[in-house]
Amino acid sequence: MPYTILVTGPALTPEAAEVAERRGARLVSIGAAYASPEELAAVAAKEEIDGIIVRQGKVTEKVIAASPRLRAIAKHGVGYDNIDTEAAARHGIPVLVARGANSQSVAELAFALMFAVARDLAHLDARMKAGFWDKATTSGLQLRGRSLGVVGLGEIGRILVGLVQPLHMTVRVFDPYMPADVRIEGAERVASLDELLATSDVISLHCPLTPQTRNLIGREQIATMRPGSILINTARGGLIDEDALFEALRDGRIGGAGLDTFAVEPVNPANPLLTLPNLIATPHVGASTQTARDAMGLIALDHVMNVLEGKGADPRAMVNAPQLRVA
Known part of the structure; x- marks a missing residue:
């Protein structure tokens, strides 16, 4: 059974989507640019997601708790204030950022x-x-x-x-x-x-x-x-x-x-x-170059897949490590 990863906001680049398929993951994009937590939670529950790649919208505890299979959250970028990192930690889920990509x-x-x-x-x-x-x-x-x-x-x-x-x-x-x-x-x-x-x-x-x-x-x-x-x-x-x-x-x-x-x-x-x-x-476009988008998608996907495949989370990219007690 393939892993299911929810992408909040626009779909990942074709290159990242190809890597996801090769590693046995199915990407689900909600489509709406700034979907509400309720909308994200509904998709997370319906699809029984294993991971989330956060582009736009807020990932609250409601979203995090919607799927019992959820094991990893990665930000498509480095700013993570739209993710409830403490709630993720309470559920034992690492939150990782794409350091250096943009x-x-x-x-x-x-x-x-x-x-x-x-x-x-x-x-x-x-x-x-x-x-x-x-x-x-x-x-x-x-x-x-x-x-x-x-x-x-x-x-x-x-x-x-x-x-x-x-x-x-x-x-x-x-x-x-x-x-x-x-x-x-x-x-x-x-x-x-x-x-x-x-x-x-x-x-x-x-x-x-x-x-x-x-x-x-x-x-x-x-x-x-x-x-x-x-x-x-x-x-x-x-x-x-x-x-x-x-x-x-x-x-x-x-x-x-x-x-x-x-x-x-x-x-x-x-x-x-x-x-x-x-x-x-400007409309929050600092990372909106093709080079940065390509890198962010690949790094975020790699973070999620490494956790799902049992390789562990990169502690250098984890922003809720203290709560999870990870060095």
Whole structure:
């Protein structure tokens, strides 16, 4: 009897589907981009799934408990705040992420958003298409020689640090979870978030969303940022208090923002942030390159299959290891 793996959201790439078939797995895709937990649970129960590959939607305890055969959950990416990892641990199910699969693509988008906001590209593009020629009134920010603050130095943050080296930017990093003896090539470490915010012309967020990091950037933090500075978020929308950011952008307290992620996704078209000319928004597409999609699908599938085939879970990719007491 083949294994059954539920894919929440779009189907995996043909290459990943071929590997799944070769390893004796049947992939079931729910189709809807953001299916509700109730819809996912209904499919999980009906199909008696053995594994889940999470692309979109929330995997709650209701989903996890729907199939007694469920043994592994893998994220098609690295952000796992849409998975109830504690509930999975209570059911003895490892949750694994596709470490490194999309790091380059996400870092490149953060890099692109820095330029797009600094040079007001989206607004100028819209003005040009509306018949205006704003050459005399436009004044962008040159990034060379400026300072970049990176919050969270995982693989994505490290790649971004490398990407900005030709710009001769001063790079500072804040990551309280990074061991003190870790060497940061091309950057210096700061002791607090406030210090990083106060000394950076551009701030780029690259940390996971946890209870400790929710609304990491709020009114108090924005008040410490340099006037005219730029905030980039390609990590998780919940890291920023969106009401506070709206006020800061509207009032010109900071220069601009580039957001690929939002607190609620898909974003409500009535979200006031979308009315601001100094905000550039993209629909959570940091990992949306073919290279990243191919890698994420294959890695996520491999994580699930290794567990189902009795090879065990990769502890380096497991995000609920402490609850499961796995080293």
